[in-house]
Amino acid sequence: MDNTSSVKFFNRGPSPIVRLVFFSLLSLLLLFIDARHQYLESTRSILSTLIYPLQKLTSLPPMLWHEADDFFTTRNRLSADNEELRAQHASDAAQALQLQSLQAENTHLRTMLEMRERLNLPMQLAEVLYAERDPSRQKLLLNLGQSKVAAGQAVLDNTGVVGQVTRVLPLLSEVTLITDKDHEVPVQVLRNGLRVILFGSGNPNELEMRYAPVTADIQDGDVLVTSGIDGTYPPGLPVAKISHIERDPAYSFARVQCAPITGVNNQRWLFVMSSMAKLPPRPEGPADTSAVKPRKSGKFPR
Numbered sequence: 001m002d003n004t005s006s007v008k009f010f011n012r013g014p015s016p017i018v019r020l021v022f023f024s025l026l027s028l029l030l031l032f033i034d035a036r037h038q039y040l041e042s043t044r045s046i047l048s049t050l051i052y053p054l055q056k057l058t059s060l061p062p063m064l065w066h067e068a069d070d071f072f073t074t075r076n077r078l079s080a081d082n083e084e085l086r087a088q089h090a091s092d093a094a095q096a097l098q099l100q101s102l103q104a105e106n107t108h109l110r111t112m113l114e115m116r117e118r119l120n121l122p123m124q125l126a127e128v129l130y131a132e133r134d135p136s137r138q139k140l141l142l143n144l145g146q147s148k149v150a151a152g153q154a155v156l157d158n159t160g161v162v163g164q165v166t167r168v169l170p171l172l173s174e175v176t177l178i179t180d181k182d183h184e185v186p187v188q189v190l191r192n193g194l195r196v197i198l199f200g201s202g203n204p205n206e207l208e209m210r211y212a213p214v215t216a217d218i219q220d221g222d223v224l225v226t227s228g229i230d231g232t233y234p235p236g237l238p239v240a241k242i243s244h245i246e247r248d249p250a251y252s253f254a255r256v257q258c259a260p261i262t263g264v265n266n267q268r269w270l271f272v273m274s275s276m277a278k279l280p281p282r283p284e285g286p287a288d289t290s291a292v293k294p295r296k297s298g299k300f301p302r
Helices: 016-037 041-119
Strands: 123-131 139-142 154-156 161-168 173-177 184-189 195-200 207-213 223-226 238-246 253-260 269-273
Touching: 139 161, 139 269, 184 238, 207 238
Parallel strands: none
Antiparallel strands: 123 139, 123 269, 139 173, 154 161, 154 269, 161 173, 184 195, 184 223, 195 207, 207 253, 223 238, 238 253
């Protein structure tokens, strides 16, 4: 069969060049008509309305990606900022507490200096370094050694008597507090001058007035100050306040509980009395009365 006589089953139509030229001219014509007369404005509006959902749909994945990226970036940044703020807050809180502690310490030192000027007594400032671990023993260790203090010297704070130096080491000195069960303080009632003895109870918040007669003129709230007897403490320093009195006629002595005025375990800085007036030694045993003898009855000599 001749090839020229074969039947063409597929009709290709115009060539690509012809199509390109046709559509190019058509585009130019539509642009010219639209620019001059704006006939396609309504058509453009309709088409833009129709394809708007498709545009939004096609732009949704990138938008979601950017939003997710911004979310995690912001979350990580906020988390880091929160951690930094927490650390800064903890540091500021520690500094604020330290500042409050320094302010309280400065206030305490100022009141102690005012007390030294008011009493006009030789004192030296000491720092509390250690406290007794045994709760039954009320003792402190100060930073003054044997070159600066001696056993027997009184220890004060800004409100009154704290204790007494009972042992001196090369670099430290041991103070027995007035609340120690083996310590005694000669005091007198500020209201009427009644002299009594205060004994430590082993409790840092309690003292005992022993051997006070049932009929003694003492009342709840009476302030007890040092009497100056025995030359250990200067007279007139506050020691305690009577908190409770029990009087039972069946007993000769009243049960009197007192609360120390000073915070025996609350202060870091204390005063140590440098010296006290020395008293003559106490005589041993009962007084000798043999030097004076009663005269026997009879006639007087001429």
